[in-house]
Amino acid sequence: MSKALSALSSRLVIIIPFVWLLIFFLAPFFIVFRISLSTTAIAMPPYTPVFDLADGISGILEGIREFSFDNYVWLTQDALYFNAYISSLTIAAISTFLTLLIAYPVAYGMAQAPRSIRPTLLMLVILPFWTSFLIRVYAWIAILKPEGLLNQLLLFLGVIDSPLVILNTNTAIYIGIVYSYLPFMVLPIYSALEKMDGSLVEAAQDLGCTPTTAFWKVTFPLSLPGVVAGCMLVFIPAVGEFVIPDLLGGSETLMIGKTLWNEFNANRDWPVSSAVAIILLMILVVPIMFFQNAQTKSEGR
Amino acid sequence: MTRWSRFNIASIVVGFGFLYLPIVLLVIFSFNESKLVTVWAGFSTKWYVSLFQNQALIDAAWVTIRVALLSATLATVLGTLAALALTRYRRFHGRVLFSGMVYAPLVMPEVITGLSLLLLFVAIGLDRGFWTITLAHITFTMCFVAVVVQSRLVTFDRSIEEAAQDLGATPVATFFQVTLPVIAPAVFSGWVLAFTLSLDDLVIASFTTGPGATTLPMRIYSQVRLGVTPEINAACTILIGVVAFGVLVASIVTRTRENQRERDERAAAAV
Numbered sequence: 001m002s003k004a005l006s007a008l009s010s011r012l013v014i015i016i017p018f019v020w021l022l023i024f025f026l027a028p029f030f031i032v033f034r035i036s037l038s039t040t041a042i043a044m045p046p047y048t049p050v051f052d053l054a055d056g057i058s059g060i061l062e063g064i065r066e067f068s069f070d071n072y073v074w075l076t077q078d079a080l081y082f083n084a085y086i087s088s089l090t091i092a093a094i095s096t097f098l099t100l101l102i103a104y105p106v107a108y109g110m111a112q113a114p115r116s117i118r119p120t121l122l123m124l125v126i127l128p129f130w131t132s133f134l135i136r137v138y139a140w141i142a143i144l145k146p147e148g149l150l151n152q153l154l155l156f157l158g159v160i161d162s163p164l165v166i167l168n169t170n171t172a173i174y175i176g177i178v179y180s181y182l183p184f185m186v187l188p189i190y191s192a193l194e195k196m197d198g199s200l201v202e203a204a205q206d207l208g209c210t211p212t213t214a215f216w217k218v219t220f221p222l223s224l225p226g227v228v229a230g231c232m233l234v235f236i237p238a239v240g241e242f243v244i245p246d247l248l249g250g251s252e253t254l255m256i257g258k259t260l261w262n263e264f265n266a267n268r269d270w271p272v273s274s275a276v277a278i279i280l281l282m283i284l285v286v287p288i289m290f291f292q293n294a295q296t297k298s299e300g301r
Numbered sequence: 302m303t304r305w306s307r308f309n310i311a312s313i314v315v316g317f318g319f320l321y322l323p324i325v326l327l328v329i330f331s332f333n334e335s336k337l338v339t340v341w342a343g344f345s346t347k348w349y350v351s352l353f354q355n356q357a358l359i360d361a362a363w364v365t366i367r368v369a370l371l372s373a374t375l376a377t378v379l380g381t382l383a384a385l386a387l388t389r390y391r392r393f394h395g396r397v398l399f400s401g402m403v404y405a406p407l408v409m410p411e412v413i414t415g416l417s418l419l420l421l422f423v424a425i426g427l428d429r430g431f432w433t434i435t436l437a438h439i440t441f442t443m444c445f446v447a448v449v450v451q452s453r454l455v456t457f458d459r460s461i462e463e464a465a466q467d468l469g470a471t472p473v474a475t476f477f478q479v480t481l482p483v484i485a486p487a488v489f490s491g492w493v494l495a496f497t498l499s500l501d502d503l504v505i506a507s508f509t510t511g512p513g514a515t516t517l518p519m520r521i522y523s524q525v526r527l528g529v530t531p532e533i534n535a536a537c538t539i540l541i542g543v544v545a546f547g548v549l550v551a552s553i554v555t556r557t558r559e560n561q562r563e564r565d566e567r568a569a570a571a572v
Contacts, residue, residue, distance in 0.1 A: 009473050014393055017383035017443070021402040024440040028417030031424050102319070105312035112309045121313070123552065128320050130494075130544050132501045134518050134525075135537040139323035141529050142330065149326060182320060233408060240410020242504055247525065257412045264416065264508075274420070277413050284410070292404045 029281070036274035039068055071275035081276065084254040085283065091170065091245075091255060092238035095177035099234050100227065102178060103185035107226075108219075110186070111193035122190070129183045137176055137247050144172050144248070168250035176244040181237070185230035192226025193219070225294065232291040236284055256280055324541065331534035348535040358536060361520040365500055368431065368516065372438035373496035379439065380446025380495070381488055387447070388454040406444040414441055415508030422509060429511025437509040438499040445498060446491035453487030483562070486555040493551045497544055 075081045110121045128136065143149045144167040151163040166172050196219065204214040242257035249255070256276065264273040331349075335342035352358065383403055390396070406414065418437045422429055457480070465475045481488070503518040510519070517540070524533055 010390075013382050014386040014390060014399070017379050017386060017403075017447075018395065018399050020379055020440070020443070021383075021399070024418065024421070024436065025402050025406060026398075028421040031420045032413075032417045035420055102316060105308075106316035109309035109313040109316075112306070113313070124317060125320070127545070127548065128324065130497050130548050131324065131541050132518065132537070132544075134501065134503050134521060135327070135540060136323065138521075138525055138529070138533070138537065139327040141525075143323060143326065145529075179319065179323070182316070186316075236408040237410055240412050242410075242412050243522075257410060260412045260416065261504075270420070273416060277416050280410065281413060288405055288408060289401075291408055292401055295404045296400055 032274045032277055035271055036071055036278050037068055038271050039070065071271050072279075074272065075275055075279065080254070081256075081259065084256045084259045085279070087254045088239050088241075088256040089283070091173055092177075092235050092241075095174050095181075095238055096231050096235040098174060099178045099181055099185045100231060103182055103230065104189060104227075106182075107186045107189035107193055110190050111196075118194075125183050125186050125190075133180060134243060136180055137243055140172070140176055140179065140248060141167065144175070167248065168253075170249070170253060172248040173245055173253065173255075176248045177234070177238050177241065180244065181234040184233040188229040188233070189223055189226040192223045196222050229291070229294050232287055232294070236287050236291065239284060240280060327534055328538045328541065331531055331538040333531050333534075336531065348531040349539075352532055352535045352539075355532070357515075358517070358520055361515050361517045364431065364514055365517040368435050368438060368506075369496050369499040372435045372442060372499045373492050375435075376439045376443040376495040377446050377488060377492040380443040380491055381450050381484075383443065383447040384450035384454055387451055388457075403444050403447050406441050407448065409441075411502075411504035412508075415505040418505070419508045429509065430514040433509045433511065434506050434514060434516065437505050438495075438502065441502075441505060442495035442498045446488075446495050449491040449494060450484060450487050453484050457483065486558045490551055490555060493547055497547070500540070500544070 106125075110118065110125070113121055141148075145151070146163040146165060146167070148167070150166070151160075154160045155163065166175075200218050200222070201214050204218045205211065209217065240257040240260075241255060242261050245253050245255040245258045246261070249258075260273050260276045260280070263269050263276060330341075332344050332346065333341055334345040334347070383399075386393075387400055387403065393399075415437070418433075418440070419429075422433045422436075427433055461483075462475050462479055465479045466472070470478065501518060502516075503522050506516045507519055507522075510516070517536075521533055521536060524530070
């Protein structure tokens with residue numbers, strides 16, 4: 001009896017979260033895919049269902065015959081969507097690189113810090129992550145506005161003569177993404193650098209490497225797993241980012257997250273926004289699997 | 302090897318300045334007398350007063366807190382189970398799929414998660430509102446809880462569990478009397494993380510909400526679109542204060558528990 005009970009309880013540990021994720025994470029993607037193949041209708045919900053499970057097998061087969069790839073054809077014909085995908089990928093790639101440039105020295109400095117103050121530094125990096133994302137993006141509006149704090153400071157210092165236009169440009173989006181995602185880049189790089197054996201660098205220097213060569217030949221390659229994890233944590237969500245381009249970007253800024261949002265909320269075109277989401281998912285599937293591989297490897301730590 | 306060079310210190314100071322300056326400025330300007338967020342005109346708390354008269358904002362705050370409390374609690378249960386499944390059972394059918402489903406939501410763009418959950422709720426005919434937001438939040442925050450708890454479980458000494466079972470404890474009793482007390486700090490920080498993620502979420506909540514359930518981020522967002530006002534600064538300052546207080550309490554609790562555990566272990570070793 002107790003053996004059967006314990007076997008059941010160990011099964012439940014797996015089954016409960018597994019079933020939950022199947023229903024609320026995996027199944028929705030199939031629904032999105034199904035709706036991306038249907039046609040728009042003026043109704044609620046605003047699409048004609050492709051098939052109904054109540055119709056049984058014949059109904060499903062009938063439905064498959066009615067599959068329409070119109071939404072995907074539409075996406076390829078309208079340059080707006082293509083440009084939005086390309087510009088999202090470009091903006092995300094540039095921002096990821098800029099984040100890396102800023103985060104690496106910070107993580108390196110933290111790893112070199114005296115052991116006693118490292119927990120405090122770590123806490124200080126994590127803390128902004130707990131405060132609202134929306135609030136942190138919002139805070140930049142007051143700084144970057146033409147009459148904002150940055151321009152006031154630069155005018156006061158005499159660096160510039162007339163206010164810089166930063167808000168509602170791509171520059172503002174880069175600042176927003178770098179700022180919001182910085183902790184995601186610092187943390188994995190720091191944990192890779194902190195685990196590193198310092199004597200390796202000493203050995204390289206004893207063998208005649210300058211500190212700079214020792215860094216590029218020893219330290220940087222050893223920190224690569226952290227760099228890769230950090231880049232994935234920034235790049236993947238940044239491609240589909242909505243809040244940052246919406247609040248900091250201009251009206252001419254194209255990002256796919258914003259396009260999807262508008263297609264859904266303003267145009268109420270559910271099938272097209274589903275198709276946009278499916279294509280975005282297909283673009284991101286490779287980096288996501290890359291990220292999962294890295295995660296699974298670190299599991300065995 | 303601690304070469305705490307001037308370059309290291311400079312990069313940390315610049316990095317941390319970049320992280321904190323916008324938040325500090327936002328808090329300072331919430332006490333501004335002027336309606337302009339960028340011109341200082343003297344100290345005032347009038348925006349906090351007007352905030353507490355804004356019924357729509359207060360209602361939204363209540364919805365948000367109720368969603369966050371409920372979803373964080375359920376997400377902690379599910380996330381802890383998922384972490385146990387991942388660390389304790391190396392092989393089972395669908396393990397690759399399972400770990401994929403745990404890690405993917407960490408990086409999944411919010412617009413995709415929001416859209417797909419909304420379409421699910423429509424397909425199964427669930428009325429949208431408080432409960433659909435809660436279900437959506439449980440789903441995406443449980444994965445963060447799972448990662449936090451998992452990182453504690455991999456360093457867990459299994460021998461004390463085996464000892465308990467050798468002494469006749471059932472697996473369920475072992476979990477509640479041995480495992481859970483040890484991983485409690487991680488479970489607790491998982492809960493706090495899930496709570497703040499839920500408190501913060503705009504995109505997923507906007508997709509999955511229905512009439513009558515407007516959350517605080519949704520309310521703030523619609524006001525921000527109309528312009529930056531000191532009243533929103535005041536609302537943000539209160540949110541930051543609440544979160545900072547929560548994190549402070551969480552870290553004190555965690556540290557006390559860890560110290561207690563170390564003391565207990567040393568005492569046990571001495572016996």
